[in-house]
Amino acid sequence: MDPYTPRTRPGGRKKTLGLSAKEYTKITGTIASVRRQNRLPGGDIDDEPASSHISREGHSRDQENESSFIAETSFVRAPLNSRVVSTGNVPKKKGKEKLEPLDRVPLEIQEAMILEDLLYVLMGIEGTYVTFHPDYSPEDDDPLQGIRFVVSPSLDSSLRDLVERVLPLGMYYTAVFAFVEHRSHLDYGLVNHALCAAIRDMLKDYQTLLSQLEHAFNTSPQFSLQKLWFYVHPTIHTLSLIYHLILELATADDPAADGSSSSSSSSDDEEEAARNEALGLGGAKLKAVLSEINKKDTDVTGSSGISVKGGEVLTIIYERMQNMSGDPTANMLYGTLLKAAGKPYVSMLRMWVTTGKLLDPHEELLVKESKFIDRGIIEMDYTDEYWERRYTLRDGSTSSSSKRHQAGVPPPRSVGGRLPGGACVPPLLESWKHKILLAGKYLNVIRECGMEVSRDKGTEDEDLSMDDEKFYRFIEDAYSHANKTLLELLLKDQQLIPRLRSLKRYFFLSQASFLTHLLDLSATELRKASKSASIVKLQSLLDLALNADAHGEDLLFREDVKVTMSETGLYDFLLKVVNVSGVIGGEEGGDGEAKQAQEEQKKEEKKAMLAIDALTLDYTVKFPLSLVISRKTILRYQLLFRFLLHLKHVEQSLSSMWIEQKTSAWRSPMPNHPEFATWRLRVCLLRSRMLAFVQQILAFSTFEVLEPNWRALEAKLEKVTTVDQLLRDHVDFLDTCLKECMLTSEKLLKAYSKLIVTCSTFGLYNSSLTKSASHAAAGGSAAEDTGMAKRSDVLSKFETNFNHWLIHLDCVQFYASSENVSLLPLVVRLNSVKATV
Structure with a gap:
């Protein structure tokens, strides 16, 4: 997102504006005076250090110790520093009733005041005449929904239309910023971290644009509300696309699935039963441990279900990109985010298909490992559990035509019907998932036989993404190499x-x-x-x-x-x-018990x-x-x-x-x-x-x-x-x-x-x-x-x-x-x- 800088735009407002030189000098002097008074309540910027960030509603300097920045001379000339409000020093709206109505102020002065407020609002900070919505409550409202702003009703109607067009940008920014801060938590996984990093880079471009706009506001008398709208209206569309994406990601955490997830967790699958037996957990002790884990998970995910991470994040981005393929801006934006968010996913896949090592600490990948199944089981009683159940697909699908149920597959979301977390296979990988699984499984067998499996150095440093044809050629080559190596091992070395x-x-x-x-x-x-x-x-x-x-x-x-x-x-x-x-699936109740007794009696009589x-x-x-x-x-x-x-x-x-x-x-x-x-x-x-x-x-x-x-x-x-x-x-x-x-x-x-x-x-x-x-x-x-x-x-x-x-x-x-x-x-x-x- 390349911001437009006011200095690069050719042309500008005519200096006379149809007025005489004396009238023009008087009006511009008045606007500059109003800007200085609204920006620095204590005096001129050269004489007032930006140390305490005192509230614009008249808070005294006694609250300086509660500010979010310590007084420092290096911050004196920082344009954005004067806007940062301490979280412990939220304006109390005292004296707002005493504000002079805008309809008594000349139109040029109204525009200057509202421009000042808008530069605050675009950073998510409440202004004087552009304030939080009356229904807004920081304690009750979801920060991922964004903060809504309203403009003073006394603003001139000729300016109100432009101001209301710009106001959603403040809501989008606050929501996106809150999403980035929230999803950067460790438990959300590498894909969410990469997505947040990409969005954070876009927010840097947005903040650069705001600093350029503030510079124009401070230095150029020709800067107007119309010019502000001209510079920010492309950004509104971009941030709205990111905003609707984060809304879908935020609402995909399915609170309605609490019951289903708890019921599914009550019936332990084979993997959980084996693990619990190995740990010596059972009965009330096990339930207490699980409830404690679920309580911690609730703090992170907002529900006791699986948070939106891994393949599910990539699926949501891809689906939005497909649904809005007619919008070039949306297609480019979501494509960029998909590529950035998919980098750790692709990196884990490359490690899996080239070495057979599954490095997935947050369970984001489509491949799942049952760690309790190892080669020791095969040495004691050789079964095919090592092959069929140690590494499986999280969505429970198998390469065979039979759709047999597999334990451990989470229930789908009630909204959208997609599987949660890593069990959701990205659509681009749907047709490749079985080859991805088998490539790693083949290499695991080779590693267990004591043979070294090394990565291909030719493609190790090559940047691949899921929307690149080279990536799928890479998977095909890795699958063919692993398959050929294991086949030779079985047929020749092991004399099958x-x-x-x-x-x-x-x-x-x-x-x-x-x-x-x-x-x-x-x-x-x-x-x-x-x-x-x-x-x-x-x-x-x-x-x-x-x-x-x-x-x-x-x-x-x-x-x-x-x-x-x-x-x-x-x-x-x-x-x-x-x-x-x-x-x-025999009959339950008395009939089933009677049949079982008859069968046991027949066995004894034989x-x-x-x-x-x-x-x-x-x-x-x-x-x-x-x-x-x-x-x-x-x-x-x-x-x-x-x-x-x-x-x-x-x-x-x-x-x-x-x-x-x-x-x-x-x-x-x-x-x-x-x-x-x-x-x-x-x-x-x-x-x-x-x-x-x-x-x-x-x-x-x-x-x-x-x-x-x-x-x-x-x-x-x-x-x-x-x-x-x-x-x-x-x-x-x-x-x-x-x-x-x-x-x-x-x-x-x-x-x-x-x-x-x-x-x-x-x-x-x-x-x-x-x-x-x-x-x-x-x-x-x-x-x-x-x-x-x-x-x-x-x-x-x-x-x-x-x-x-x-x-x-x-x-x-x-x-x-x-x-x-x-x-x-x-x-x-x-x-x-x-x-x-």
Whole structure:
């Protein structure tokens, strides 16, 4: 804002003004005399030091000790010093009623008096004939609204219009000055500080203009009210734009959000709960601490909510600039303020995307850090919390399409609907926020691995702003560099792809020989209850099986495979997962408690789970591979492994039954016992159909689901360009395998689990059936007639159950035609099993 100086304006008032030289000299002498009397009540400026700033309403020099400046000769000639009024020496308006009405004073004298007052008012100081509004109260009024001024009603109407045009400038100045002083508080953050600094620079230009106007008023008889208006009217528009901006910033602090913020704070999110537990706070003590913090926050923000800072400030400025884009002055002013206020924001972003360090002491940035999540958690129990929850966006958004709720996201403002503080992402960065987040996260992983991350010295000193295209090229380059570095670290240094191949071989039974060897070695141990089986013994048998069959890359990673026991059955767990309504958001009250009691009773009544049904594998990886092979992905691998292991075990049981049924007890002709021959034939037929069913499911899952999807994943891994894409492709591969193996559909899972349990139970009767066949072949007909009825009855139950749950095929046909086309090959395979019914 370049002020106009009276000396630079060409031309001026004619010296005669249509009067004679004598009349003109008399009038100008009278105006000068009035100016001296109003400015210096005690005498001429050369004889009166500007030491005490005594009130213009006649305060005595006894109040000199209450002045805001100490008497000093260096201030004698300072033009603005005579206007500064001590805060403890506010004029009491005594004697204002005794002021002589302006309508009794000549027009030229009125103009001189009102010019003197206006120069006070433009600095926010009350004048003689231009005073504070009658309703103004320094104690009750909000200083951010500005001080309103009114002019004496006795002023001539020809001057009143110009004076009332100038008066808003005093209100704007007082409001802006109060805003700068208030928002310079430390707790308002760096963006507010930068904004206040930029506004303060503009106020310096305004004060320079006032000093020039005062100089013209003191030295030039030609200075008039019209000239004052000519010089200040561009400034009125500029200050009005700043005034309306600070009003919006001041009113954006949402006092109505007190209730919502208190209610949201009452339900602690996971981050707060972990922090409170670590601090040992709870109950009344925690509430007392929080109430004390809220009380301190209220003094700063004016409410218990989040103050307007960081991204919210930049958003408000940008929105005003967009809404007033048709006004060149507004566009330039708000653009300047946006660039100045955004400098600390841009600086924090540059530090984040180039080094992975988040230096945000006032929580202004769009990225949030959960400091209680560190690498120590990963070393104890490697999870993907470090990746997903340590650094997140404050607005709760994720790069995935699912809009899942994230804890810790503040509620939006009731006015405007924007998120408060740093959770409000500046519109210019909205489309870049995920790349900004990921760039810093990638670099954090690299730093945690002990590798140095240095800033790019080529662009370190370059001045960038959010309205500059170079800034977004800089973000893109930083994201690409961080992504490329981490991708090379995972794929090359950490050998991610060989790790995934070993997972596939162990968990998807691609190396089935080790599993067959393991089942043979641990057959006795796996027949025990899961709680009685020795994990140490099973682990030693697994190591023995792996050492016997491992080769190539398997030798590198076989020590990472561990035996563990699951606490729940596979199908019970899967049904709980797919039946979400029964796990999350259950009914409240008596019905919910009754259902819970029934479920607990059913659990107690269930037989103890066998070790073969609880057996699963675990896989140990270290950071940073734990980001890709996380606990969630390992769980998916385990579900698929248990599914295939159960099929393999049932197939092995039915195959053993087939071997035993080749003995003479099953093959010898029995002409004297037609019922026994028929029973033998029924057993062989049922065993054959069950074996065919299990083999078809196992072949379909292995060769038509897992292998094709694995080849598709390998093709993607060869072309992967971003770490986020790598993580997404890996999880998508596992989810696709679970879906195509029918483990995510409740109806398919129910029918399949009943069928496979029937087959498994039938396999357990192998020795009993063989014993009955041998006894019948060697025994007499009389004894055999009584036992045959029981054996036939038991066999009929197996046949009935198996035939009944073959509705699984109908379910598969329905889903293959409506939802999952990949199940069509399974329909063809199972039709051969159903044809033998």
